[in-house]
Amino acid sequence: MSRAAALQARWKALAPREQSLVLAAAGVVLLALLWWVALAPALGTLHQAPELHGKLDLQLQHMQRLQAEAQQLQAQPQTSPTDAVGALRAALTQRLGTAAQMNVLGDRVTVTLKGAPADAVAQWLALARTNARAVPVESRLTRSTAATPANAGPATLGNTGAAPVPRWDGTVVLALPAR
Structure with missing residues (x-):
């Protein structure tokens, strides 16, 4: 069955x-x-x-x-390398002051940071990208162990005015726009 x-x-x-x-x-x-x-x-x-x-x-x-x-x-006019270096130098001086030094070698710009406030570095990188059309290609940053200067102004203090902002030491390499 x-x-x-x-x-x-x-x-x-x-x-x-x-x-x-x-x-x-x-x-x-x-x-x-x-x-x-x-x-x-x-x-x-x-x-x-x-x-x-x-x-x-x-x-x-x-x-x-x-x-x-x-x-x-893309709509912005092409920037020459000379204009880009000038724009980078101006933004660097304006945002980071003496906390950064810039060296130009060909189509590469190396920026050395010493105790640079993190928010100022971020603002500078945004300006470098938009104004100079420079693109970061390499960065070697470490959190700075340097103490916040006694005469730190509002740009180096947090929103509350009490806690210091993180700071960076190291280098950032940027590529300049091609002609």
Whole structure:
């Protein structure tokens, strides 16, 4: 006797009430399986959709800002290496003062930092990128162990005016724009 025939014979041997209970149990198992496999994951995704949509919107806005910045940089007129060096020197003096020294060798500029405030370095790098179109190609920076000078002004203190800002020692190598 085949397996299907054995099951059919066993089914017929069950009382009508037992057949109803077996069908009800099979229906409950089928519904539970349908819930776990099809509905619960879909409802979970639907529940998480607003949060994921918000995150994706933020990513899209960030990408659009980066695109606008790239288009703005592309729209700027070409900068000669001489103009780029002048713009770098001016930004360096304005943002970092005596905490940095600049050496130009061909199309590379090496900036040596000694106790330079981290926020001023970040601002200078942004200016170097936009005004001089210089691209950082190498950096070797370590957190400075030098103490904050006693005559530190607002540029070297944190927002509260009490805690000093981190400072950097090291070098940054920038590539100047090609002609």
